[in-house]
Amino acid sequence: MSEQAHETIRIFVTGSCDGLQPLLEALAGSEELELLGANEHIAAAAPALAGGHLQVVLHATRSSILPINELAAIRELTRAPVILVCSSEASALLEEALEANVADVLVLPQFIENVVFSIRKSCHVGRSAEAPLGSEGRIVTVFSPKGGTGKTVLAANLAASLAHDEGKRTLLLDLDLQFGDAAIMLGLEPDKTIFDLVVAPGELDADKLTGYIVKHSCGLDILPAPLRPEDAELVTETKVGRLLEVARYAYEVIIVDTSPFFHGPMLSTLDRTDQLLLVASLDIPTLKNVRLGMQTLELLSFPRERVRVVLNRANDKVGIKQRQVEEALETEVWKSVPVDRAVPLSVNRGVPVVVADSGCDFSRGVHELAKALFPAKERERRVLSPLRA
Ligand SMILES: Nc1ncnc2c1ncn2[C@@H]1O[C@H](COP(=O)(O)OP(=O)(O)O)[C@@H](O)[C@H]1O
Ligand SMILES: [Mg+2]
Known part of the structure; x- marks a missing residue:
């Protein structure tokens, strides 16, 4: 030509x-x-x-x-x-x-x-x-080296917002393998979990994955954490790697909720993570640990440009400001989400805040986060029609 x-x-x-x-x-x-x-x-x-x-x-x-x-x-x-x-x-x-x-x-x-x-x-x-x-869904991992910073609240609501408001085929994967509570936060009582999936005989493939997914009414798919802490150890690094490879063909986005540790499954997740949302808050112990977490990520050669700091409870009046967080972490806060009474209320009711109260401050922050992660400009794709119809 x-x-x-x-x-x-x-x-x-x-x-x-x-x-x-x-x-x-x-x-x-x-x-x-x-x-x-x-x-x-x-x-x-x-x-x-x-x-x-x-x-x-x-x-x-x-x-x-x-x-x-x-x-x-x-x-x-x-x-x-x-x-x-x-x-x-x-x-x-x-x-x-x-x-x-x-x-x-x-x-x-x-x-x-x-x-x-x-x-x-x-x-x-x-x-x-x-x-x-290339040709696969995006893996967004929500992590913080400190418990209670809001990883699960953010992961669950971000996933719900992407599924419900942005219409994305979204999987919420709970990799807080010992004490995962993503499902319960969404009001679900699963009888099958990631543990049942990885111990089931035969190779893990997309059909098999579908059989263990729990569906939320907002359109979100969830693969819950094991029900018993002792079952976590069978969810190995290799199994999680394979699971993520299969999942990213079936979904446009996979939001991974995590525990505050760099264990094997987390390393395997980091290898495949496109964006890491590092959750910080306005308190000194959390900032100290987030800083240590960033150093560990560097030692693991995790690309720095994939790390985005998200400040949760950003408007807490606790004597520290966002600017001080940025100085302590030597990096900019990418997005911040405010403290909001609607959060514990809906956590206790088992509904995602972004669905139950989409206009509240927290939900607006999460919507903004979802939009920033997936800006509207979808890549142009062309379907060539056949010579004859
Ligand atoms: N922005 C917020 N506003 C109000 N409460 C919050 C907010 N973020 C988190 N929380 C509360 O903090 C608790 C701990 O959050 P969680 O997501 O479970 O932390 P992690 O998963 O990091 O351990 C939640 O039960 C929730 O009620
Ligand atoms: Mg959690």
Whole structure:
């Protein structure tokens, strides 16, 4: 198409669908692409997907529903953007795929020029995305190295606001594994938890995850913490890693509530965290611990630009001001949320404040936080229509 010399893009093709063979031949013949290989089975393609410095993966599917397990399996092996390829009979999954952050969807047959354009665009978006968002949901971890700072209140209400007000497919994951209370704060009494999910036989995949989710009436999905503290130790670092990989294909955003410790599951969460909300408040012991927490994050090589300090109970009249917090932490407070009587009232009633009292000061602060995390400018995505309808 263009005479301009482009750098060739390294691609790999997995899966199968009608009309894939002629596409493979065209891809192999394109001077703009380097087709490293094609394999119907993701497991068999694992070495190439993991080690090939791939720039784009094309995954073909015959399924009429979104193949989230296959997408999660690819995502575990490579962070390259994934383009879904299907035949026109499977076009019903278009919307769902775009919602799930698939980079693009190609309905066959297509002109090779269109396919190359889509690959080039996906490659560019994958490279320029601010966070490692490629084609997956965003993981926002709410942490503070001190108990009682408001992690759970903030995590639960932020998640509820994203689900209820912003219409995002949101999962609230309670990783305060010993004493998690996110579910109870939302008025839920779960009978299944993350513990039951990780000890259930068979591989953890998206279908299995769905079976252990508790749904809140505000539209939020929750995976509660174990009911007994002693069950926490079976929720290992590896299991949490796998869970997050699967979850970020099924959700647009995963809000993780945490305990005040850097244990194994937390390290595995940090590895996958796109934004860490570090909760501080206006008291000296908390500030001391938040500062220590920041040093630990640095030792763990957690990227500093992913850390955002959120000041809870920001208007407490306790003799310390936001400016002093910023000086003590040597960083700016990104957002602040006020103390509000509506919070303990709705915690005790088991309803999210942002839903029960959306106009109160606390809810307004949380809404602002939600909007700042997900500014309206959604990435433009293009669906190429087939040659024939
Ligand atoms: N902004 C706020 N205004 C009023 N009360 C708050 C606020 N944030 C937290 N709280 C209260 O503090 C208690 C502890 O908060 P929580 O979220 O459980 O802390 P953490 O999870 O960090 O241990 C909650 O039960 C809640 O009633
Ligand atoms: Mg908590």
